[in-house]
Amino acid sequence: KAGVTQTPRYLIKTRGQQVTLSCSPISGHRSVSWYQQTPGQGLQFLFEYFSETQRNKGNFPGRFSGRQFSNSRSEMNVSTLELGDSALYLCASSPLVSSGGANTGELFFGEGSRLTVL
Amino acid sequence: AQSVTQLDSHVSVSEGTPVLLRCNYSSSYSPSLFWYVQHPNKGLQLLLKYTSAATLVKGINGFEAEFKKSETSFHLTKPSAHMSDAAEYFCVVIMKDDKIIFGKGTRLHILP
Numbered sequence: 001k002a003g004v005t006q007t008p009r010y011l012i013k014t015r016g017q018q019v020t021l022s023c024s025p026i027s028g029h030r031s032v033s034w035y036q037q038t039p040g041q042g043l044q045f046l047f048e049y050f051s052e053t054q055r056n057k058g059n060f061p062g063r064f065s066g067r068q069f070s071n072s073r074s075e076m077n078v079s080t081l082e083l084g085d086s087a088l089y090l091c092a093s094s095p096l097v098s099s100g101g102a103n104t105g106e107l108f109f110g111e112g113s114r115l116t117v118l
Numbered sequence: 119a120q121s122v123t124q125l126d127s128h129v130s131v132s133e134g135t136p137v138l139l140r141c142n143y144s145s146s147y148s149p150s151l152f153w154y155v156q157h158p159n160k161g162l163q164l165l166l167k168y169t170s171a172a173t174l175v176k177g178i179n180g181f182e183a184e185f186k187k188s189e190t191s192f193h194l195t196k197p198s199a200h201m202s203d204a205a206e207y208f209c210v211v212i213m214k215d216d217k218i219i220f221g222k223g224t225r226l227h228i229l230p
Binding site: 033 | 160161208210215217
C-alpha cells in the first residue's frame with residue numbers, strides 16, 4: 001500500500017506570492033490533516049478535512065486555506081506569503097471512519113513540503 | 119485546557135544505555151496519549167499509543183511508555199539506546215474537541 005505522498009518536496013517563493021501544496025492520502029483514508037512545523041513553534045495543527053468537509057481548524061490566519069477532493073486528495077494554499085511562513089508543511093491521513101467519529105490519533109504522515117520564503 | 123509538555127528539548131545518551139524522554143499532560147479527563155518519532159528529513163511515525171487500556175504500553179523498536187495518572191505523566195523509555203534511535207520524539211494528546219496537539223519535541227542524540 002502506498003504511503004502519504006506530498007508534492008512538491010521543496011519550493012522557494014518570495015514574499016507576497018502564493019503557494020499550493022498537494023497531499024495524496026493512503027488509499028481508503030478519508031481524513032487528511034495539515035501541520036506546520038518550524039524550529040520555534042514546533043508542530044502546529046492547521047486544519048483537518050473529512051470527505052471534502054473541513055472538520056477541524058487550528059489558529060492560523062485566513063491566508064491559510066485548504067480543500068479536499070472527492071478522491072480524498074487534499075491541497076492547502078497560502079496566499080500573500082510572509083517570511084514567517086517558511087516551514088515544513090506536513091500532511092497526515094488517518095483511517096477515521098466518520099465525520100462524527102473520534103480521532104484515534106493514528107496518523108500516517110508524508111515526508112513534507114519544505115517551503116522557503118525569501 | 120488540555121495540553122502536553124515535553125520537559126527536555128534535547129537528551130543525549132550513550133549507545134547501549136537507557137533512554138528516558140519525559141512528557142507531562144494536563145487534562146480534566148483521562149486522555150488519549152501517543153508518542154511519535156521523526157527521523158531527519160522524514161515524516162512522523164507512530165511509536166505507541168495509550169487509550170485507557172493497559173497503563174504500560176509497548177511500541178515499536180523496543181520503546182515503551184507508562185501512563186501514570188497520579189503524576190500526569192507519559193514518559194517514553196527504552197532499555198538500551200541504538201544509534202538508529204537518534205531522532206526527534208513528540209508526545210501527543212487528543213483534546214476534548216478532537217484536535218490532535220503535539221508537544222514541542224525532544225531531540226534524542228546517541229553518543230558512540
